[in-house]
Amino acid sequence: MSADLLPLFVVVPLLAAGALVLLGDPRGLSRTTLLGVLGVDVVASLWLVTDLRDGPTVLAHAVGQWPLGVSIPFAADMLTALMLAMTGSLTLVCAWFGVVSQQARKRFFAPLVLVLTAGFNGALLTADLFNLFVFVETMLLPSYGLIILAHRGRGRLMQVTSARIYVTVNLLASTVLVAGVALVYGVAGTVNLAELSGRATEDSAVAIAVAVVLFALSVKAAVVPVHGWLARTYPFMSPTVTALFSGLHTKVAIYAIYRIYAVVFDGAEEFLWVGLVLFSVTMVVGVLGAVGEQDARSVLAFHMVSQIGYILLGVALFGAAGLTAGIFYLLHHTVVKASLFLSIGAVEIGYGRYPLGHVTGLLRREPLTAVVFFTAAMSLVGLPPFSGFVAKLSLVLAAFGEGRTAVAAVAVVVSLFTLLSMLKVWGKMFLGEPEDSAREVLGTVGARKPRIPAPLVAPALVLVLVTLTFGVGGELLLGVAAVAADGLVDPRAYVEAVIRT
Secondary structure, three states: OOHHHOOHHHHHHHHHHHHHHHHOOHHHHHHHHHHHHHHHHHHHHHHHHHHHOOOOOOEEEEHHHOOOOOOOEEEEOHHHHHHHHHHHHHHHHHHHHHHHOOHHHOOOHHHHHHHHHHHHHHHHHEOEHHHHHHHHHHHHHHHHHHHHHOOOOOOOHHHHHHHHHHHHHHHHHHHHHHHHHHHHHHHHOOOEOOOOOOHHHHOHHHHHHHHHHHHHHHHHHOOOOOOHHHHHHHHHOOHHHHHHHHHHHHHHHHHHHHHHHHHOOOOOHHHHHHHHHHHHHHHHHHHHHHHHOOOHHHHHHHHHHHHHHHHHHHHHOOOHHHHHHHHHHHHHHHHHHHHHHHHHHHHHHHHOOOOOOOOOOHHHHOHHHHHHHHHHHHHHHOOOOOHHHHHHHHHHHHHHHOOOHHHHHHHHHHHHHHHHHHHHHHHHHHOOOOOHHHHHHHOOOOOOOOOOOHHHHHHHHHHHHHHHHHHHOHHHHHHHHHHHHHHHHOOHHHHHHHHHO
8 A cells, every 4th residue: 555545544534424414315325425435444454454464664644745843644554554454344333233223324423423433543643743632633523423413312311411521521631632742842842753752761851741641641541540431421322332432432542552652752661660550450440340330331331441451551561572462452352342332232222221130031032142242241351262362361471471470460360350240241131031120121022022133233243253253363463463563662663654754
């Protein structure tokens, strides 16, 4: 792929969104366009992965051919390509679920998803801190619309409250982020990542300024102790939006943390202990919150916090093994968490949303949904032959390799609590017989009849097949993740490519 094509990852979705706003939705045009544009995005991303698979090749392009410092610099290495491919595929699957569940029939659903995609792609591709902020905001604006658009009617009180919390926290984090970018420019005279390469290790003022940026990104990634917003918002969005956001919003912040620490801090060892402590605590707090919840999506939301700790542990174990494990975990979690949210969403669409124990016996009534959920849950826990096993084993081995025995032990213990909480959901929702309260909800006559059509479960099933493929073919994906990790351990190719644009 030519570097000159990189801006199309942003331009094409934006143009398609604008066209849909103007044309409306004659004969399902918006849904067809949405799936078509996202399909092209996935194909282009896989093409990029193929071109960069041997490393350390980096494609870079200055938008508009403006000089360095003025242009918007785009750069793509293997990590960028993997993220584009995985999140693009996830967005396509979530849009498919939205079409099947009728949520995509909303007037502006397709344009908002396309603008969100454009912002996310731009945030991954940009090599400039200010433009990172701009593209993150480009993601957030349609996200606010999707939260409101996807609710049926006026919504419940907690749906309104969660939307308010989501907007407030993200606006605050964005304010801190742009302030941090301004501080970086004030002390370093640039916000270009290539020009900032290694500066944090040479100048304490630059290190402090970039630390402000990393703090803002940690809020957006839901790292403890600034994690509460995620657990209070994700469970109350529509199933489609929850699954979509789980694969995009926190992941772009995690990607930025990986990239900034590798380039600007040059993987400095003296700061890694901070990450080891914070990310280990994040794992523990998230899983304990999940154990105490009595709502399926709330359990998954707290697990998301816990798993973010696992993913970011790869940065704190900075080195080839740790970064490879962290990148693999990032790809695995993107797929598995979305599958879980979609399968629970299918149950909610078919039976309504109730606390655990009110709708039971789904293993007999909905065997396909039950199998899909159980498979994804076991992958989240980390059992073979799924990708979760490869991800957690790689991370634990990397921790042992770096002499971080306590961190490895925490990762293993947290996995046991993850198993406990997922078995709670499985037991209360999928096993047993309908209780009296459930019979009143479902109706005695139809209580044992399936209510979830196969097309509604199909998107989650596809993601389950992906996690199984990642698990069985783990060596191949680990090899690709290792190429991406090498680009972080030694970011010279990335820096030189951006400087040359």
